[in-house]
Amino acid sequence: MPENYIGRHYDTHKLPDGIGEIGGSLLRLDNNMQYALTKLMWTDKRRMWWLEKLVCRDENGSAFFEIVDTIASPPLSDNDTASEYCYSVDNNESTSIIYAVGINDNTTVDVINGNVGYIFEEIKFAFRLDLNLKKFISIKTEGLTCLVLPSFGPEP
Numbered sequence: 679m680p681e682n683y684i685g686r687h688y689d690t691h692k693l694p695d696g697i698g699e700i701g702g703s704l705l706r707l708d709n710n711m712q713y714a715l716t717k718l719m720w721t722d723k724r725r726m727w728w729l730e731k732l733v734c735r736d737e738n739g740s741a742f743f744e745i746v747d748t749i750a751s752p753p754l755s756d757n758d759t760a761s762e763y764c765y766s767v768d769n770n771e772s773t774s775i776i777y778a779v780g781i782n783d784n785t786t787v788d789v790i791n792g793n794v795g796y797i798f799e800e801i802k803f804a805f806r807l808d809l810n811l812k813k814f815i816s817i818k819t820e821g822l823t824c825l826v827l828p829s830f831g832p833e834p
Contacts, residue, residue, distance in 0.1 A: 683745050684748060685744065687733075687742060687745070690716065693718070696721040697721075699718055700719060702715055703715050712732035713729060714728075714732070714743050715730075715807070716730060722753045723754045724751050724754060725751040725754065726748060726749070727750075727777065727805075728745045728747075729745070729747040729813070730743035730744060746812055747812065751802075754802075758779050759779070759782050760778070760779050761777065761798065763793050763825040764776035764801075764824040764825075776806045776822065777805055778802075779803045780800050781799050783799060784796045786799070793825055794825075795827040798824040804818070804819045804824075
């Protein structure tokens with residue numbers, strides 16, 4: 679279960695069996711407190727995200743992050759891809775940091791908030807990162823438009 683990872687630390691180069699890193703990014707919150715968002719492939723063709731908090735650095739300056747929250751997608755098909763570019767259809771404004779997984783055929787192009795990309799035909803799973811609570815929150819997929827940017831292409 680994803681919640682079993684909370685409170686743990688993993689070297690992303692030595693992950694447990696069945697988990698593979700896709701990528702990640704650093705976030706600065708709480709007066710420069712550093713957090714990391716790590717994207718992972720997980721068992722049964724699922725995606726998992728870890729929100730990690732910087733705890734300390736070792737004598738070499740290497741960061742030590744602890745997982746503070748996790749979320750995982752349902753099992754995915756080979757046609758599913760992930761997006762970090764999701765917007766509320768109601769006002770074409772970014773509603774927060776929203777991630778989604780769905781089906782995209784790489785043919786329907788649109789421009790939303792200055793981002794040009796391929797629109798998802800179907801959104802199967804979506805969540806947002808609440809920066810104040812430092813938690814992932816599942817959200818309804820209705821009312822969202824998600825893009826895959828052509829320069830990045832779909833994630834594996």
